[in-house]
Amino acid sequence: MRKALIVIIVLVLGSGGYLGWDWYDKAKKQQLEPSMTLYHWTDSRGGKHISDAPPPENARNVYTDKGYKYISAPLIVTIKNKAVEFYKNTKKKLFKSSKTKKK
DSSP states (O other), X not given: OHHHXXXXXXXXXXXXXXXXXXXXXXXXXXXXXXXXXXXXXXXXXXXXXXXXXXXXXXXXXXXXXXXXXXXOOOHHHHHHHHHHHHHHHHHHHHHHHHHHHHO
């Protein structure tokens, strides 16, 4: 019993430590990438474009913006989003089925 409790505590602390490190690591990497520039422009037909390549000569409304590195969301955020989505779908199904049964 005591060994099982120790194993559970180690697993919980290890998981929490990993999730905390993952959050910290990815939050620190969400900084400006100085070598990346995004260009926003409108072409001659009115179409809007966003690219990392400079716009053509006939482009209108040209804006430049420093871009961000693409960093995937921390694991804890992914888990939270999946849990919220699961909760909303389950809630929708439960209330949907209870409304149809009452009628």
